[in-house]
Each structure stands twice: as structure tokens, then as C-alpha cells.
Amino acid sequence: MPAARRFPASFLTKSPLSIEVILFNTLFFSFLIGVSASGLMAQSETLSRAERFKKQHDWKAPLGVPLLLSGNFGELRGNHFHTGVDLKTMGREGLPVLAATEGRVSRVKMSPWGYGNALYLEGPDDLLTVYAHLGAFAPDIQGWAVDQSYKGRTLGLDAAPSGEDAFWVKAGDTLGWSGNSGGSGGPHLHFEIRDATTQHPLNPLSGWMDKADGIPPSLPVLWLETQDRLQAFPIPTTDTIRVDGTFRASMEAFDRLDGASNICGVRSLEAALIRADGTGIWRHQFVLEELDFGVNKDMNAHAFYPVWSRQRKQVHRLHRLEGNRLAIYGPDRNEGWAVLGHGECARLICRAEDAAGNVTEREVILQGGAPKGVWEKKSSAFGAGTIVAKVTSASGQSSQGEVELSWPAQSFFEEAQLSWTPSLDALRFAMGPAEKAWRKPVHVEWAFPQPSGVWSTTGAMFPSEPLAADRWVAVLMKGDAVETAVLAEVKDLAWHMEIPNGGTWEMRRDTVPPKVLPFYSGTPLVKGGDAVWYLDDDLSGIESVELTFDGHWVRSVWDPKRNMITYEASDGRHVPGQVHDVVLVASDAVGNVQEWRRPMTWPEGH
Numbered sequence: 001m002p003a004a005r006r007f008p009a010s011f012l013t014k015s016p017l018s019i020e021v022i023l024f025n026t027l028f029f030s031f032l033i034g035v036s037a038s039g040l041m042a043q044s045e046t047l048s049r050a051e052r053f054k055k056q057h058d059w060k061a062p063l064g065v066p067l068l069l070s071g072n073f074g075e076l077r078g079n080h081f082h083t084g085v086d087l088k089t090m091g092r093e094g095l096p097v098l099a100a101t102e103g104r105v106s107r108v109k110m111s112p113w114g115y116g117n118a119l120y121l122e123g124p125d126d127l128l129t130v131y132a133h134l135g136a137f138a139p140d141i142q143g144w145a146v147d148q149s150y151k152g153r154t155l156g157l158d159a160a161p162s163g164e165d166a167f168w169v170k171a172g173d174t175l176g177w178s179g180n181s182g183g184s185g186g187p188h189l190h191f192e193i194r195d196a197t198t199q200h201p202l203n204p205l206s207g208w209m210d211k212a213d214g215i216p217p218s219l220p221v222l223w224l225e226t227q228d229r230l231q232a233f234p235i236p237t238t239d240t241i242r243v244d245g246t247f248r249a250s251m252e253a254f255d256r257l258d259g260a261s262n263i264c265g266v267r268s269l270e271a272a273l274i275r276a277d278g279t280g281i282w283r284h285q286f287v288l289e290e291l292d293f294g295v296n297k298d299m300n301a302h303a304f305y306p307v308w309s310r311q312r313k314q315v316h317r318l319h320r321l322e323g324n325r326l327a328i329y330g331p332d333r334n335e336g337w338a339v340l341g342h343g344e345c346a347r348l349i350c351r352a353e354d355a356a357g358n359v360t361e362r363e364v365i366l367q368g369g370a371p372k373g374v375w376e377k378k379s380s381a382f383g384a385g386t387i388v389a390k391v392t393s394a395s396g397q398s399s400q401g402e403v404e405l406s407w408p409a410q411s412f413f414e415e416a417q418l419s420w421t422p423s424l425d426a427l428r429f430a431m432g433p434a435e436k437a438w439r440k441p442v443h444v445e446w447a448f449p450q451p452s453g454v455w456s457t458t459g460a461m462f463p464s465e466p467l468a469a470d471r472w473v474a475v476l477m478k479g480d481a482v483e484t485a486v487l488a489e490v491k492d493l494a495w496h497m498e499i500p501n502g503g504t505w506e507m508r509r510d511t512v513p514p515k516v517l518p519f520y521s522g523t524p525l526v527k528g529g530d531a532v533w534y535l536d537d538d539l540s541g542i543e544s545v546e547l548t549f550d551g552h553w554v555r556s557v558w559d560p561k562r563n564m565i566t567y568e569a570s571d572g573r574h575v576p577g578q579v580h581d582v583v584l585v586a587s588d589a590v591g592n593v594q595e596w597r598r599p600m601t602w603p604e605g606h
């Protein structure tokens with residue numbers, strides 16, 4: 001009951017019936033109503049782009065099985081918004097992948113990373129569809145792609161078949177088979193719809209694909225942030241939330257779809273902070289209908305980074321950071337900071353909608369005053385030798401003693417305090433801010449330890465040997481595992497490195513070459529004639545791989561997530577019954593080289 005919220009009486013009588021509130025809400029919701037009614041703002045009043053397309057052209061679902069989504073358009077992923085839908089393939093590979101429209105295959109990609117094996121299909125009406133993480137392409141496309149790889153001698157391929165090589169298909173034709181290639185976290189089909197001219201991805205659930213969904217979005221947690229602290233508030237709550245000083249808000253919002261338990265993203269969200277007298281303090285709205293690869297990594301400014309970076313929860317800021325260039329927001333730009341006087345109340349309303357039109361609305365009451373409960377401190381104190389620099393949108397540099405930091409313009413999405421603290425052993429340093437997203441790396445130049453320095457900082461009895469000056473990397477550790485490694489080149493008696501985000505970094509030398517072994521047992525040869533090796537490198541990572549038979553270059557398929565590299569027998573570069581001198585050479589990013597060499601004979605019939 002509202003009375004339990006200990007609300008000023010005036011607030012209860014005035015709200016929600018005051019003229020200002022109604023006006024405010026009308027303006028506020030009209031932005032999204034306008035969008036949902038017509039699909040996209042630029043379109044005709046009556047039909048969405050998908051509806052117009054389907055009236056004139058064939059449209060087929062890209063899989064023949066019922067559509068179950070393990071990911072939807074616009075959900076937060078790594079450092080970007082997800083630009084398509086992830087369709088479940090019953091946990092396995094090899095399901096036929098069908099052309100959604102008629103058209104021409106305009107791009108063929110094979111890569112160990114990202115989309116893996118992917119096809120781009122240019123259809124009518126400037127519509128492009130993309131099919132990623134495939135296991136194999138249809139035979140004619142596969143044959144052409146393998147030929148292109150041999151011509152270019154490349155580990156991957158990104159090519160546009162044209163002229164006599166062009167592949168034309170009808171809607172429903174088999175383009176290839178589903179797989180788990182590239183950066184896929186398990187077998188599925190990543191399906192994307194784009195405007196061919198702008199290359200902007202469009203929301204496939206906005207009229208293109210039919211997906212029944214009766215589950216409304218969840219808005220489970222409100223995050224409040226003051227200048228130096230932050231706290232989570234589970235909602236719904238009947239408690240008034242006390243907040244002291246200037247604050248801004250973020251909301252966890254996600255959706256579940258019928259038939260799947262995984263968490264997906266919401267399609268739109270609107271929020272407003274409204275005073276007791278009905279006047280608006282700020283409002284904020286976004287809709288994930290169309291994205292833009294050019295600014296897609298500004299997702300880091302959209303997400304509430306302190307929680308996103310640590311817990312990977314779909315928490316959206318209810319304000320726009322200065323450097324955020326995304327075009328997904330309504331007309332009201334707000335910086336989000338607000339302050340409530342002691343005892344003053346305000347309503348924070350939040351409304352999320354999924355692609356099927358299910359809506360969830362939540363409201364919490366905030367009151368100015370000393371906060372209850374324990375708020376988590378955003379950053380800790382700095383230690384000895386710390387350098388601290390204020391970073392605005394301009395480029396700059398700052399130096400002190402043994403270190404110099406320099407940063408390009410727009411390094412952060414808002415003003416930030418850059419800090420650098422060395423450890424006593426002079427082989428580690430902590431860099432902040434850790435609670436803000438870094439848009440560009442900061443260049444660190446740090447004096448390379450000289451023998452006398454190593455001697456005094458390690459407390460050794462005698463001066464040690466000079467440290468070797470090659471093959472250094474700076475690594476960011478997550479527990480015992482290396483999360484990120486960047487090269488640290490030694491020149492002019494200093495390490496030079498591009499540090500991409502905050503945390504504790506360790507200086508290490510990578511002197512170990514990559515590991516190359518038969519994947520399963522003594523021989524890389526497996527049933528069917530493929531040859532499979534295990535390939536891995538610690539610290540700096542694999543930089544290049546080359547496979548040759550009797551000195552001739554042979555295509556190999558590298559799957560870094562499974563540490564697997566494969567020669568596919570269907571390439572036909574071996575002669576059964578004949579001895580081949582097989583050499584696999586792998587190098588890591590600092591130049592350590594491993595060579596695996598063995599005479600191999602394929603049995604007859606393979």
C-alpha cells in the first residue's frame with residue numbers, strides 16, 4: 001500500500017493525477033508508441049518494413065526446426081550489443097541452413113574468430129541477411145571458398161564472389177549447414193538482418209521472424225550510484241530508498257522467451273524521475289530496433305560498467321554518458337545526476353517492453369537523506385608512487401618519476417581519474433579507473449628495471465643479472481588465469497605498452513613457444529582422412545600458423561576455442577599411400593616458434 005511508504009500526503013493526492021504528470025508521461029511515452037506503431041520511424045504509417053517486404057517477396061525461416069532463441073537482438077554481449085538472433089540447433093551441428101530470401105551470395109567469410117564461417121546474402125529491397133558460425137557451406141560455395149583460400153594462402157577468407165562466380169539462390173534453398181565455428185560458445189546459428197546500404201543490423205523480431213512469447217521482461221534490481229559509492233536495491237520494494245547527495249540510476253532489465261530458459265535483452269526501456277509535485281527531474285528512453293557497427297562498442301557506455309564488467313548482468317544506465325554516440329535513445333538527453341533535498345521524495349518509474357509487446361512496469365520511491373545500509377565504495381585509496389591524472393575528452397599526458405602515461409582524445413565516455421600505482425617489486429602495477437569502461441587504450445611508458453634497481457627492490461644480497469629486454473608482455477590476471485595479455489616492447493630503457501583497461505597488471509616474459517601435438521594420440525590422422533593437431537600458447541597467444549606438405553602450402557582450419565587445428569581431407573592435397581613430409585609451424589605474438597614435422601602416409605581410400 002502506498003501509505004506504507006511514509007509519503008508526504010501532498011505527493012499522494014497530486015500523483016498520478018496532476019496535469020504535469022500526465023503531460024510528462026504523455027510526452028515521455030509518445031516516443032516509443034510512435035516507434036512501435038510503425039516499426040521504424042522512417043517507414044510508412046501503416047506497414048513495417050518487414051510487412052512490406054513479405055507482401056512482395058518470399059520469406060523463409062533460416063532453419064527448418066521450431067525457432068528457439070538462445071540470444072536476441074540488442075542484448076549486452078562482451079563489449080557490444082548483439083546484432084542478430086541466436087537460433088538453437090538442438091545442441092548439434094549439421095542442420096540445413098536455408099536462405100531467408102532470394103538473392104545473391106555477396107560475401108563469403110571463413111575465420112577462426114567472430115562469425116567463423118559466414119555467408120552474406122543480398123536479397124531484394126536492399127535487404128541483407130547473414131548466416132554465421134556455419135559448419136560448412138553448400139558444396140558449390142564451399143568448393144569456391146577453398147579454392148580462394150589456396151589462391152590467397154590465407155588462414156581465413158573474406159571474399160566476394162562475383163561475375164561468373166556469383167551464387168544465386170531462391171528463398172528456402174540450402175546455403176550450408178549449421179556449426180560452431182568462430183567465436184561461438186556452442187552449436188547454434190547466428191542470423192542477422194541488415195539494411196544493405198547502411199549495413200545497419202535490424203531487429204529480426206520486429207516482424208521478420210515469428211516468435212511467440214508471453215513472458216514479460218524482468219526488472220529485478222535498481223542500482224544507485226553517488227560520486228564515490230554504489231548500491232543495488234532488489235525490486236519491487238515497498239521501502240522508500242534513501243539516497244544522500246548527487247546520484248544517478250541504472251536498472252537491470254532482461255527478458256526470457258517462451259521455450260528457453262536463457263536470459264535475453266529487452267527491446268525498449270523508458271524511465272523517469274518525477275518530483276512529488278509532478279515535475280520531471282529527468283527522463284530516459286531507448287529502443288533496440290536498429291544498430292550501427294560504427295558505434296556498437298559504445299555499449300560500454302550504455303551498460304552500467306561496474307556491474308557489467310564484473311557480473312555480466314544486463315544493467316542499463318538510465319542516462320547518457322557524454323561520449324556515448326549510440327542512436328538508440330529518445331529525444332531527452334540527460335546526464336542522470338540528480339539530488340534530492342533532505343526528506344524530499346521522488347518517484348522513479350521504469351517500463352520495459354520485449355519484442356512481443358509484453359510490458360513490465362516498476363516504480364520506486366526515493367527520498368533524500370542519509371542512506372540506510374552499506375554502500376559499496378567505488379574505488380580504493382592509492383598507494384605509494386601513485387600517479388593520478390584527470391582525463392577529459394581531450395588527449396593528454398602525465399608523468400612522474402619512472403612512468404609516463406599518455407592517452408588519445410575520447411579515451412573515456414566521461415571525465416575520469418586515471419591512476420597508476422607500481423608494486424614494490426617493480427614488476428606489477430595497478431591501473432584505474434577499474435569501474436569505468438575504457439574506450440581507447442592508454443599508452444604506458446615505464447622505466448625498465450636496471451640491475452641496481454632490481455637489486456634494491458627485491459632485497460637481494462647481490463646485484464642480479466640484468467633482465468632480458470625481449471619478449472615481455474603485460475598480463476591482466478583473473479584469479480590464476482590470464483585474462484588479457486598485451487605486448488610490452490622495451491626501447492630507450494622503458495617498457496612501452498597499450499593498456500586497454502583497469503586492473504592489476506603483471507610484467508612477464510613469454511619465452512615458451514606454442515604447443516603443437518597430435519590432438520588425440522600419436523598421430524594427427526583421424527578416421528576419414530582429416531589430420532587434427534592440438535595448438536595452444538600461453539601469455540602472448542598464437543600469431544601465425546602454417547601447414548605444408550612436401551613444401552607446398554596447405555589450408556588448415558584453426559579453432560582457437562577448442563585449441564584445434566585441422567587439415568580437411570576433402571581439400572585433396574594428400575595422395576593416399578604416398579609419404580608426405582608434413583610440417584606445421586606456429587609462432588606466438590612475441591616471436592617464439594614451434595615446428596612439428598613428421599612423415600605421414602594416408603591409408604588407401606582416404
Ligand SMILES: [Zn+2]
Pocket residue numbers: 071082084085086189190191
Ligand atoms: Zn549471435
